Amino acid sequence: HIDEVLYEMTISISNGAAAVKNFVRDKTYINNLQQVTVQIREHLPVDQSQCVNLRSSNRREDNNDRHITFDKHFPPGTIICFKVSLLQQVQNSIIEIRKNLNEFTDESGASEFQQIINKLTLLDLNRVLYRNSNEEQADGLGIDVYEIPGYGKLVYCGLQGFMSVLEKIRLTNELKHPLCQHLKDGFWCLDYISSRLIKHRGTQAIGQWYEKCFRQLKRLPKHLLPAYFDLIITGSYTVLIEHAWRLMGPFVQKGSTFVRALSMASVILCGLVKDAQLPALSPNLKEPKPIELTDDRTGLKYPLCPTLGAGLPHFAAAVWRNWGRDTFIALRGLMLITGRFDEARYLILGYGQCLRHGLIPNLLGDGRIARYNARDAVWWWLYSIGEYIHMAPHGHEILEDKVSRLYPTHDSQPQPPGLYDQHLYEVIQEALTRHAQSLTYRERGAGYNLDMDMSDEGFNNRIGVDFETGFVYGGNSHNCGTWMDKMGSSAKAGNKGKPGSPRDGSAVELVGLCRATLKWLIKANKEGYYPYDNIKISTSNIH
Template sequence: VPAFLHFVSPLTGVCRLRHSCLQIVLSGRIKEVPLAATLFIPGDAREKFKPAPSRINGLPFSAQVFPDMAHFAPNAKFDASTNSTTLRLQNFPRGSALIICTAPASAFLDASAVSHARVKHPGFSRAAAAHSALRAHASRLSPLLREVSLTAMSELLYSCNQEERDRGHGPYTVGGYGELVYAGLCGPAALLDQIRILDFDKQTQHPLLENLRQGYWLLRYSVDRLTHPSLAPVKQWLKEAVDIVECEFPVYAWLRPFYADAILAHAYATCCSFVLDKMPLTRKSQLPAGVPEVAPLCMKKAKGDMRRGEARGAHAVNGKNACARDQVAVQRVEPSAETFGERCGVVADKLLAELQVATLQFYSFVPSAPLISGTTRPSLSAGLPFFSSGFMRAWGRDTFIALRGILLTTGRYEAAKAEILGFARVMRHGLIPNLLDSGNNPRYNARDATWFFCQAIQDYSLCAPDGLQILKEPVEMKYEGNATQVPDLPIKNLADVLHHILLSHAKGIEFREWNAGRQIDEQMRDEGFNVRVFMDPCSGLIFGGNQFNCGTWMDKMGSSEKAGNRGLPATPRDGAAIEIVGLLKSTLRFVTRLPESVFPYKTVTTSSGQEMTYVRWNSLLEARVETCFYVPKDPQQDAEYFLDGKLINRRGIYKDTYKASEAWRDYQLRPNACVALAVAPELFDRVRPPQEGVSMSFEVLTSPL
C-alpha cells in the first residue's frame, strides 16, 4: 500500500515528490488494483474555512479516483526470473494512495535465482529471498512422507520426555518456561498456538519467542533428534529448510520466530494431512453409520503459510501492528477448507480429525518396552507420561480398553492384531497379564484384563476386513505347560486361546503370584498375592479376588502407614464385579454365534466336572444378572431381587459387585456398570431400558467442568 501523506491546494501548485521517480519492488505479479486515488482541497476552501467552537473540524476535500494505476506508475514491469514487479512512481503527489494485490508466479524460485535477484535488485531483501526459497522448498516435503510408517510418524510428531530419553535424546528446554511437552513437532506447534491467543505484549515477551530470537537451537534440535531410518528424508528436508534462513539467506533476529513458525507449522500440518489421509474415518465412503457428513474444516494447527513475504513477516495480531524490531508475534494463517479437504479428504468434523492424529502418540516403538522382548515391535502406552517406558509402559487392561479407539477405528488393523497376538502368547493360568513387561516378567494380578482382551478380539473380528480370520492366527505360547488350567489341551491358534480362557474360568483358577513379595509389590500384604477366580454354575457369574488385592479397574493400593491403609486397596471389589460380568456375557454371545470353521468349541467343564455348553452359560447370565445387580426404585419390589434392604443407600441403580466379602461394598454406585451396559445391553433391558442405569450414573457421578 504506497501512500504519500499531506494535502495540497491545486491553486498553489501540486507538490510533487522531491525525487523525480520512486522505485518500489513488489513480490509476485500484479493481480488487482483495488484503489488508486488522490485527495485535494478545493481552491476557496481555505478562505471559507471556519473552525467549529466545540469540535475539531478540517478543511473540506475531494477525492479523485483513477480506474487503474497508470496515472501513478505507467511503466510497471514484472520480472519472471525474480518473481517480482517493479513500480516507478512518476506522478504521486501528497494525499495519494495506491492499493495493489500481487499473486505468486506459477513456478517458485530456487535458491540460486533468488541469490541472483538480490545482486540485481537491492530492494529484494534477505527476508524476501528466504521467503521465496522456503516456498520452493515447502512443496518438496509431502512426497517424502510416502514411505514413512505411522509408527515413525508418532516419533516425528510426538515423543514425551521419557520416550525421548529412552531413544537416547531428551526434551527441549526453553529458558524461563521449561521443557516442551513433546520433543516432536507437536511440542513447539502446540505452544505457538497457545502464544497466538495471548495479548500482543505477552506474545512478544514469551520465553519461546525470545529463545527463537536468540538462536536456531530449537530448529537444529528438531533436526538432530530424528534417528528413525525412515525419517532420514524428512530430516534432510528439515535441515535444508533451517539452512535457508540461517546460512543461505540469514534473516534478522527479530524475524526468526516468524520463519521458525513457518517451517515447523508447515512440517507439522503436512504430517497431519498425511496421517489423516491414511485413516478411514476421514473418507466419505468409509464413514460409519450414524456419523453425519459435514463440510471439511481446517485444523487449528494448520500449515504455516510460506507465501508470506517480508512485508507480512512482521504481521498484525489482535489488531496491532507487529512491524518493529523485537516485536514479532506468531500467527499462522489457516488454509482454506477446500485446500485442506482436497489434501486430506476430511469429511468429519474438526474434533474427529484432531483426535485421529492424537492417537499416534500412544502407539510407538520404545527401546525399553517393545511388545515382545528382543524385537522392535511397537507397543501401546498405558498413559503419558508416567506409563511410557520400561516395564510400566504396557498394561493389559489399558491396552484393550483403548485398542478400539486408537487402532481399530483409525484402520490400523495390523497393529491391533499384533497387540492381541502379543498378549495372547503370554497367557498363563487362563489369564492375560495386566503388566506385560515385553513378556519378560508379566504379572497376572488383574481379573478384568482378560475380559477386555476377549472384547478386543470380538471388536477386531467385527471391524477389520476378514476379521474372523484372526481366530486362525497361530500363537506360539511362552508358558505352554502353565498357560491354562487344562494343560493337556493343545493351543495352536487364537481360537484355542479364547476357548482356554473360558474353560479355565469355568473350571476355576487358583495360584500364588510368581515371586510374591516386596520385589513385585512393596505395598501389598501377603494375602493379596493369592489369586482365585471361579464360576458359579447356578448363575454363570464369575467371582474372584479378596479384600487385599486389586483385580479390577480403579485398582489403587493403599500405601500410607500414617493413614493406616498400607496394603489395603481403596477399592478391592472382590466378588462378582459388574463390568466383568458384562464382558463375560459379551464374549459368550460372540462365541455362540461363531461358525465352527473358526471356533469349533461348544462346551466347557465346570469345577465339579460337569459339562456346560456355551449356549447354556450365556442363557444363565441373561436370566440372572438383573436379579443379582439391580436395586429397584420401589422398595415393594425388593423381594424380586437379591438384596439386603439395610445396606441400600440409593435406588434405581445397578450394584457395583455381587457377594463381596464386605457386603456393603455391593451397593456402591460406580461407573463400572456403564461398561457392562455398553458391551452387553441385553442383560439390562428385560424390565427397563438400560438408559435408566446410565442416567443415574451421570446425574450422581459427573461434576461440572
C-alpha cells in the same frame, strides 16, 4: 542494504542572531524568519549525501559492511529518508523459504515435501509430531524434550511441543516470548528439530527437508526468524496432521472435526518404544508380519511392533508402559475405529502369548516379568478379539493365527518364539476353561519386592465361574483385580495393604464382558470360525 537517499532536507539561516532579533510576528498569519534557506536534494547515492557519512567497519564479523554516521553535518531540523532493501543473500533465502512453504499447498502431490510425507506411516508420525521425554530417552540416543530458556521444557519432542507454544504467541503477537528471544539468540532448536528426525530411518527424509529449509532460515535477520519459523512449523504440522487422517479408516476420514481431533490420540499413544516391546511373535505367523528393523548402534534386529502407552507422561516407557487392562480397554477406540488393524492384531497376539493361569498380564514387562494380578485384563482382551473380528476385513482369520506361548504350563520358564505355537482359538479356549474349572494361585515373587504395599494374603488370587448364576468371580478382600485398583499405602492412616475397592466376587463389568465374549464366540462357532461349542470341566462338558 541502503539503495539510495530518497531525499534529504536541511535548513540554514544567514545571520541567524539578527534574523531572530528582527523578527516581527504577523497579527494575522503565521510567518517565519527571513533569510531562511531550505535545501532539498532528491534521489542520490548515499556517498553523495551532505548530511551523513559512510565509514567501513573494523569488525571481521560485519563482512565489510559500511556504517552510517550522523555528525555535525546533521544539525537539528534536518530530515533524511533512505530507500532500503534486504541484502541479496537474504532475499534469495526468503525466495527459497517461500518455495518451501508453497510445497504445503501443492495439490498435485508432486512437491518434495508431499512426496516425503506420503511415505510416512502413523508410527513415523508419532515420532515427527509427538513422543514425550520417557519415550524419546528410551531410544538411547541422549535426546530429551527441548527446553527453552526462561520458559521450560516442552511437552513433546515433536512438532506439537513447539506448536502448543506458537499458538499462544500468535494469538497475542507476543514477540518478547522466551521462544522468540531464543530463536534470535541462536539456532539450537532448528538443529534439534531436524537432527532428531535424521537419526531414524523412517523420518530421515523429512529431517533432511527441515535441515535444508532451516539452512535458509538461518540467513535471515534475527527479527524475521520467529515469523518465518512459525510459518514453516505451522504449515508442515497442518499437512502432517491431514496425512495422519488419510492413513486412518473411513470413520475418521469422513468424521467431524471433533472425531478427527480425538483420533490423534491414536498417534500420540501408539508408538515404538525400544525398552517396552511386545514379546517376539511366532516366526510361523502368517502375513502380514511385523517389519524387522536393525538397531544402528547394536546391530540387533527388533520387530516394528508398536505398543499402547497406558498414560502420559509417567506410563510411557520401560516396564510401566504396557498394561493389559489399559491396552484392551483402549484398543477399540484407538486402533480399530481408526482402521489400524495390523497393529491391533499384533497387540492381541502379543498379549495372548503371555496367557497364564487363564489370565492376561496386568503389567506386561515384555512377558518375562509379567504380573498376573488383574482379573479383568483377560476379559477386555477377549472382548477386543470379538470387536476385531467384527470390524477388521476378514477379521475372523485372526483366530487361525499362531500364538507362540511363553508359558505353555503354569510352571513353565519363558519359551523362545515358535517353540510352543497354538492357534489363537486354542488360547481363547484355554482362558475360558481355566475360569470354568476355577483356579487358585499365588503370584510369583510374592512379597515386598513385588509390591511394597500389598499384604501377604493379597498375593493369593482365584478365578472361577458360579454356575448357578453364570457369573465369573474371583479375588479376595486383600487385593484389587479390576480397574479400581488403588492399594492403600499409608501405615499412619491405617490403610496400608487395604484396597480402596477390592471388588472381590463378581464385578459387574466382568459379568458383562463375559456375556459379550460368549455371544461372539457362539456366533463364530455357528459360522465355522471357532471349533468349540462347549467347555470341558473334568469329565463333564459345559455348553
